[in-house]
Amino acid sequence: MVEELTTFTPFEMEGLVARNRIVKSATAEAMADDMGFVTDDLIEFYKKLAEGGVGTIITGFMYISEKGIAMKRMTGVSSDEHIDGLKKLVKEVKQAYKEKWDDDVVFIAQIVHAGRQNYPFGDPVAPSPIPEGLTGVKPRELTNEEVYQIIDDFVKASLRIEKAGFDGVQLHCAHGYLLSQFISPYTNRRKDEFGKQREKILIDIIDGIKDKSDFPVIIKMNAVDFIPGGLEIEDSVRIAKSLDKAGYTAIEVSGGMWESAIYMKYNVVCQNVKKSGEAYFAEYAKKIRREVNIPVMIVGGIRSLRTAENLLKNLEFVSMARPLIRDPYLPEKWMNRETQESDCLSCNKCLRNISSRELRCYADEK
Numbered sequence: 001m002v003e004e005l006t007t008f009t010p011f012e013m014e015g016l017v018a019r020n021r022i023v024k025s026a027t028a029e030a031m032a033d034d035m036g037f038v039t040d041d042l043i044e045f046y047k048k049l050a051e052g053g054v055g056t057i058i059t060g061f062m063y064i065s066e067k068g069i070a071m072k073r074m075t076g077v078s079s080d081e082h083i084d085g086l087k088k089l090v091k092e093v094k095q096a097y098k099e100k101w102d103d104d105v106v107f108i109a110q111i112v113h114a115g116r117q118n119y120p121f122g123d124p125v126a127p128s129p130i131p132e133g134l135t136g137v138k139p140r141e142l143t144n145e146e147v148y149q150i151i152d153d154f155v156k157a158s159l160r161i162e163k164a165g166f167d168g169v170q171l172h173c174a175h176g177y178l179l180s181q182f183i184s185p186y187t188n189r190r191k192d193e194f195g196k197q198r199e200k201i202l203i204d205i206i207d208g209i210k211d212k213s214d215f216p217v218i219i220k221m222n223a224v225d226f227i228p229g230g231l232e233i234e235d236s237v238r239i240a241k242s243l244d245k246a247g248y249t250a251i252e253v254s255g256g257m258w259e260s261a262i263y264m265k266y267n268v269v270c271q272n273v274k275k276s277g278e279a280y281f282a283e284y285a286k287k288i289r290r291e292v293n294i295p296v297m298i299v300g301g302i303r304s305l306r307t308a309e310n311l312l313k314n315l316e317f318v319s320m321a322r323p324l325i326r327d328p329y330l331p332e333k334w335m336n337r338e339t340q341e342s343d344c345l346s347c348n349k350c351l352r353n354i355s356s357r358e359l360r361c362y363a364d365e366k
Helices: 040-052 080-101 144-164 178-183 200-210 233-246 258-262 282-289 305-311 322-326 330-335
Strands: 011-013 016-018 022-024 056-058 106-112 168-173 217-224 250-255 296-299 317-320
Touching: 016 106, 040 056, 040 080, 040 330, 080 106, 080 144, 106 144, 144 168, 144 200, 168 178, 168 200, 178 200, 178 217, 200 217, 200 233, 217 233, 217 282, 233 250, 233 282, 250 282, 250 317, 282 296, 305 317, 317 322, 322 330
Parallel strands: 022 056, 022 317, 056 106, 106 168, 168 217, 217 250, 250 296, 296 317
Antiparallel strands: 011 016
């Protein structure tokens, strides 16, 4: 019976009631216009996800300032001018969900500053001037004043997200983008307060948001960098405990950054499940969950309903990206027992094409 499956039970976190435990994890969409404004294609992408029955949707990363842009056709939330388009996105996605499911979807916007991974856009910056191993880019070290400006940019972007009608905001502190660079000892070798307490920037951001709003703030963070001298699980557990105490609503656990590919046989962020097995960050997520009081989401190679059920014995949510790019209606099919597995091949064509084409499954193209 469907009712016996934890995957399809509701869950409440800080007043947000998710219809089920499946989360569409953030992926870049490359569907905004050249100025970062919402397009009809972007809206249709998320409407399909809503119709497919996922309980929580997290958008692809939105830039908090023009200095933090990571890629072409990236959605922006750097100015009040972006709010109207985002309002339309929220309205139409929630309406589509209501019409199909007679319920509300939890809709969360992810925000980011690219830091040294903004190649080839603008001025690459980082906590410390450590060259990026894949691109060879040596970033400029941020001044203390610039760090506080970035904190303010994150706070203002979060408040715009709230004005647009989203249910919460997620800070992207994974995969080697700027916030991830701050919590990693490999990329953060500062001697000031932002180096002595590497998670300070995350605490300052949520403090700034909470000074003005009760808006839920989620974080996606690396558990491990998979780089010598990088973040390891013991340190990420310590940081997660600090974030729990600071008032974060939930943690989504991931791992790796661009440079990790130098030390791994395959893309650490989007691994081939046939090689790695499903849920390749699961043990890290469980270690973090044992030490915090807030819900934990696990992302990374989840392909089957059976795996989701097993993960939910210890964690609150399962996050998926590539399977829902392949088939946004997968949650509905799982719920109706039409299938119990995704046919996603982990080919990564969806993400390899993202610099030149919009996000979708390209697995069937030769």
